[in-house]
Amino acid sequence: MQPAVEFRNISKAFGAVQANADVSFSIAKGSIHGVIGENGAGKSTLMSILYGYYNADSGQLLIDGEERQIRTSQEAIAMGIGMVHQHFMLVENMTVLDNVMLGTEGGFKLAAKRKDTEAKLREICARYRLDVDPLATIHDLSVGAQQRVEILKQIYRSAEILILDEPTAVLTAQETASLFEILRLFKEQGKTIILITHKLGEIMEITDQVTVMRAGRVAGAVATRDTSKEQLANMMVGRPIEGNLPRKPFNPGAPVLKVSGLQLQDKHGVKLLSDIDLTVRAGEIVAIAGVSGNGQSELMEILSGMRLPSSGKVEFLGTELPFARRANADGLPAEFRALGIGHVPEDRLRDGVIKDFTVMQNTVFGYQDRVKNKAGLFDFKAIADRCAHLLEAFDVRPKNPDLRIGLLSGGNQQKVVIAREVSAAPKLMLVGQPTRGVDIGTIESIHTQLLRLRDEGVAILLVSTELEEVRALADRIVVVSSGRVTGELNIDEFDTTRIGLLMGGMHKH
Amino acid sequence: MKTTELPRWASGFVLPILNLLSALLVAALVIHLLGESPVESLQILINSAVINPEGLSYTLFYASTFIFTGLAVSVAMKAGLFNIGAEGQMYLGGLGLTLAMLSFDATLSPWLLIPLAMVASAVFGAGWAFLPGYLQARRGSHVVVTTIMFNFIAANLMNWIIVGFLIPEGDQNPASRPFSEAAAMPRLFDWFPALGDTPLNISFLIAILALVIYGVVMSRSSWGYKLQATGLNQHAAHYAGVRISRMIVVAMLISGALAGLAAVNSIMGSTHYLSLNFPAGAGFIGIAIALMGRQNPVGIFLSSVLFGALIQGGFDLSLEKPNIPQETFIFIQGLIILFCGAMENMYAPAVLKLINARKR
Numbered sequence: 016m017q018p019a020v021e022f023r024n025i026s027k028a029f030g031a032v033q034a035n036a037d038v039s040f041s042i043a044k045g046s047i048h049g050v051i052g053e054n055g056a057g058k059s060t061l062m063s064i065l066y067g068y069y070n071a072d073s074g075q076l077l078i079d080g081e082e083r084q085i086r087t088s089q090e091a092i093a094m095g096i097g098m099v100h101q102h103f104m105l106v107e108n109m110t111v112l113d114n115v116m117l118g119t120e121g122g123f124k125l126a127a128k129r130k131d132t133e134a135k136l137r138e139i140c141a142r143y144r145l146d147v148d149p150l151a152t153i154h155d156l157s158v159g160a161q162q163r164v165e166i167l168k169q170i171y172r173s174a175e176i177l178i179l180d181e182p183t184a185v186l187t188a189q190e191t192a193s194l195f196e197i198l199r200l201f202k203e204q205g206k207t208i209i210l211i212t213h214k215l216g217e218i219m220e221i222t223d224q225v226t227v228m229r230a231g232r233v234a235g236a237v238a239t240r241d242t243s244k245e246q247l248a249n250m251m252v253g254r255p256i257e258g259n260l261p262r263k264p265f266n267p268g269a270p271v272l273k274v275s276g277l278q279l280q281d282k283h284g285v286k287l288l289s290d291i292d293l294t295v296r297a298g299e300i301v302a303i304a305g306v307s308g309n310g311q312s313e314l315m316e317i318l319s320g321m322r323l324p325s326s327g328k329v330e331f332l333g334t335e336l337p338f339a340r341r342a343n344a345d346g347l348p349a350e351f352r353a354l355g356i357g358h359v360p361e362d363r364l365r366d367g368v369i370k371d372f373t374v375m376q377n378t379v380f381g382y383q384d385r386v387k388n389k390a391g392l393f394d395f396k397a398i399a400d401r402c403a404h405l406l407e408a409f410d411v412r413p414k415n416p417d418l419r420i421g422l423l424s425g426g427n428q429q430k431v432v433i434a435r436e437v438s439a440a441p442k443l444m445l446v447g448q449p450t451r452g453v454d455i456g457t458i459e460s461i462h463t464q465l466l467r468l469r470d471e472g473v474a475i476l477l478v479s480t481e482l483e484e485v486r487a488l489a490d491r492i493v494v495v496s497s498g499r500v501t502g503e504l505n506i507d508e509f510d511t512t513r514i515g516l517l518m519g520g521m522h523k524h
Numbered sequence: 525m526k527t528t529e530l531p532r533w534a535s536g537f538v539l540p541i542l543n544l545l546s547a548l549l550v551a552a553l554v555i556h557l558l559g560e561s562p563v564e565s566l567q568i569l570i571n572s573a574v575i576n577p578e579g580l581s582y583t584l585f586y587a588s589t590f591i592f593t594g595l596a597v598s599v600a601m602k603a604g605l606f607n608i609g610a611e612g613q614m615y616l617g618g619l620g621l622t623l624a625m626l627s628f629d630a631t632l633s634p635w636l637l638i639p640l641a642m643v644a645s646a647v648f649g650a651g652w653a654f655l656p657g658y659l660q661a662r663r664g665s666h667v668v669v670t671t672i673m674f675n676f677i678a679a680n681l682m683n684w685i686i687v688g689f690l691i692p693e694g695d696q697n698p699a700s701r702p703f704s705e706a707a708a709m710p711r712l713f714d715w716f717p718a719l720g721d722t723p724l725n726i727s728f729l730i731a732i733l734a735l736v737i738y739g740v741v742m743s744r745s746s747w748g749y750k751l752q753a754t755g756l757n758q759h760a761a762h763y764a765g766v767r768i769s770r771m772i773v774v775a776m777l778i779s780g781a782l783a784g785l786a787a788v789n790s791i792m793g794s795t796h797y798l799s800l801n802f803p804a805g806a807g808f809i810g811i812a813i814a815l816m817g818r819q820n821p822v823g824i825f826l827s828s829v830l831f832g833a834l835i836q837g838g839f840d841l842s843l844e845k846p847n848i849p850q851e852t853f854i855f856i857q858g859l860i861i862l863f864c865g866a867m868e869n870m871y872a873p874a875v876l877k878l879i880n881a882r883k884r
Contacts, residue, residue: 321763349765358763366763369756376749381764383746392744422529 017080019044019176019207020065025074027060032413034060035071036231042176042224044079047198047208049218049239052228052251053426053454058211061228062178065209066098067091078176097174099165101181105153112136112149115168132171139170143200159190166197176207183217187306195221213454215244227251251455260462263470265490265506268297270330271443271474272318277327279313279498287313288498291327293476295443300465300475302489304482305518310498311478312361315447318476319358320347321366331356332442352381357436361447361478363425367432370421374411375402377420378435401438409434410460426457433464444468447478462487482511496520534875536823540816540864542871544830547859554855558847568844573837578720581712585724585793587825587832591731592786593810594828595738596649596779598819600667602742603775604755609656609671610783611807612678613649617784618791619682620648622690622700622798629704637707642730642788649784650777652678657776661769667776679801686800699799709793727789732825734782739821751775783807812857816864831857 018041027035035057042048052058063069065076067085075082078094085091091098105114116132136149145163153161162182169177179198183191198208198221210222218225219239227235227250235250272295279288288310295301303311316322318329320336323344329336331354341347348358360366368377379386379398386401388394399416406414409430411423420428429449436444446465450458465488469475479485485492486509494502494517502517504510530539552562572579593610600607624644629637656670690700709725742748753761754771762768790802809831816830817823838853863870 319763343769344762345769346765346767348763352765360763365757365759367760369753369760371756372753379749380753380760383749383764387746392740393746393749395744 016044018042018077019079020209021077021080022061022065023075023077025061025064025071025076027057027064027069027071029060033231035064038074038228038231038233040226040233040236041077042207042209044207045202045205046223047202047210047221049222049225050209050211050228051213051215051218051225051247052234053213053456056228056251056454057231058228059180060231062098062180062209062211065091066096066178092172092174095173095175096178097169097172097176098178099162099169099180099182103161103165105161105164107154108152110150110152111147111156111164111167114153114164115149115171119172136167136171139167143170143197145197157190159186159193162186162190162194163197174206176209177201178209178211180211181213182210183212183214191217215247218247219244248455260459260466260487262466265299267299267490268472270294270296271332272476273328273330274318275328275330277314277317277329278325279310279317279322280325286498288317288324291498291500293493293500295474295476297442297474298469298472299490300469300477300488301491301493302477302479302485303493303495304479304485304514305495307480309495309518311480311495312447313498314495315358315361315445315476315478318351319356319360319445320344320349320351323347348381349384352439355440355442357439357441357444359429359432359436359444359446359449361451363428363432368420368428371419373417374406374420374423374431375399375416377431378402378405378416380435382435382439405431405434405438409464424454426453429453429461430457433461437464437468441473444473444475446475448480449477450479450481450484458484482514485514494518530872530876531879534879535872536818536820538875539868539871540818540823542875543863543868544860546870547856547863550859551852551856555848555852560845560847565841565845565848568841569833569837571837572840573833577718578722579836579840581719581722581724582836583829583832584728585722585789585832586835587828588724588728588731588789588793589786589806590809590813590828590831591735591824592782592789593806594813594817594824595734595810596782596786596807597810597814598817598824599738599751599782600775600779601814601819602748602755603751603771604758605657605660605772605775605779606668607653607656607671607776607779607783608668608811609653609674609678609807610779610786610810611803611805612671612675613652613780613783614786614790614803614807615678615682616652617645617649618787618798618802619685620644620646620651620784621787621791622703625703625707625792626690626700629707632706634706634708634710638709638792641707641792642785645784645787646781647784649787650781653776653780653783654773657773657780660776661772675807683800686798690798697799699795700797702797703792707792708796709788711793723794725789725793727793730785731789734785735821735825738824742819742821783810786810809857812861812865815868816860830860834860 021041022038025035025038038061050058060069064071067088067090070086076085083094106117112129112133115136116129120128133149139145140147145167147160147163147167153164182194186194201208212218222239225237225239225242225247226233227247229251274291274293277288277291280286291314305311313322317324321344323338323341364370368380375398378401386394386398402416406416411427411430420431449461453461465475477488489506492504492506493500494514496518497520501520555562555565573583574580593614596610597607621641621644624640625637628640652674656667656674659665659670660667686698686700691698692701709727711723711725712728713719713721750761750766751771753764754766754768758768786806791798813824813827813831816827834853834856839850842848842850842852
């Protein structure tokens, strides 16, 4: 049988970056094909070429055995290729039905078409067990349901080849399981699925074939049943991953951060944080584990000065942080930073960097008032020297201080943020999701940096939704659920099942 | 190696020049349709706006005003605020300096009157921008909407003040009384007679100084850095410790002050009295200048000179060519805004292709 998609010697460069080099592999019809690789390995570029966003510099693309030129995503859709993006392309205040129809309205008689479409959607939903109400408004739907709407949209447009870009990044475990159910059903119906992910567990669970990409090239192609997580990880990184990173024995100092009775309500009176008590000592990493959206982000925002709590007390090195006297948090992050609180924010593109600033400008972001010369202007020489040093020490690639940081890969952006915060010599470091959207090689280097900071006696409060990361870094683990602390344990008591139960809101007794 | 982004020299120089040429090409076509020779018209335009020293001097006089309004719009734009209200702020700036001059022009020396006029116009301009800035910062009311409304309020308010209070008794002309000799900006003609007997005055030098200060603040000061961070991403700026509300208000105050300062050149450099509607669109031209000059000090200077030249040259052109009405300037101005603002990146893909083809 003809493969559904075949890439032949595809190459694509962006400026100095060779995103795809001589990529060749094929995807069998009616299979689930995994594409894995580190951030910046070229997966997204390759899929964008398939979906018509980019044109390859050279090479051929075969769909169902025929060579095709896909110049726009409309052409891709016409060929039966559908893509579910990591960030959904939905109009929030429209219904599911209207979102699906958008772009395929076809003429003036909307009412009749709408009725038709609705019937068709209900039929599709039933056939693929998608469980979406066509008349619901998008912003009322959970993230998992929104993703199903995206899938629904593709099926409605009769996609035969479905590309899913990191589909589980935003899903809970249950939602992931039900997504996989849907994908298996698709496979039974003869559709082809391309799954882009960096989660090895998912690859092993659901795919038939895997293509591993590294540095823009195909690093390996195997049948899933013939491989293992370890082998895939090695292919992805090009060297074996060390299981445990070296760290000094646990020897915490005096408390640096003491949170007591912290409460936060939103403007509707909904409790986002209830009675949080927490202590972080010098030289220890306390990890807050929990499913995302259970108050961790809000806690980090409060501790970094970006948001005021409703009530409660936070002591930093024995002094109470000045929340009570403030009407709003304007300028508070600068005060906290001056006290010695570093912050690696969880959403780096929203908070941590300015995309349109250069790498060098971003290395002083938040510390812009510390790099002045006697005239009160920027000391460019010192800034450039410091930047060069940071890029070297934290292995940021490419080492070009004048590049806009938006052009760097996520992992390298994160390295810049961490380099900047670490180099300010904080006494307390708040770290939110340090390796979200970051490749395995970079994860290891970020973890090494955080452990070194701990060994130097810095108190670190880490928020992570990845239990692997919590296990690799934490000295103590605090589990949260619905804005409450549901349990606390030391690292030697690490037990996935128990943590899982606490994350699910089962209280300690 | 292929590039996906235009290099800075291309986006900063090649594109604006291509856009400008396109605008002039369309203008040429229209002039042709009006039955005049485009080449000859261009010659007249260039001759009277640039080559003739007196004409050049007029061009720079107009440009001095535009540099201030262009800077006003640029400062706000860098902070992510689209200040449409430079016109009204300049108008109020004119009121401020007029009140100061009417009170003191008989008693104080020029050494005090000129700084006083500058301070008064800046304070009044800033004052007129304060409320829109405050409403944006505290209430989220969009400055585009509020500043437009403030332009209308300014027009009517000034109407009332000038007609009701400032017209000297017995006069019909809706304007204040002329200021005394002491309140005139020193003209450059007095030192450089070659420039011709024109209103070009030290406002031009002050405008250049303002451009330099603007450039240094934006590229070398932490305040300018924070201002631009606020304009690009307010979430991140908050994270970096910027007081967003205050930054927005301050940016609008500075923007308004610069717009107010534009009145100094227009009034104390030329008419020497406050008249109805004296800004005559200079505030709006400031928007075009900020867009076309990409808020870069050199860009602001060049586009200000260009617009100054169009006014000066366009005026002479309509005198010499009866078929070309004086409104042609407004038409060409519109074309430039269209090509340099709205269709700014029209040629970007083609230029990119060309660059990549050359590299291969």
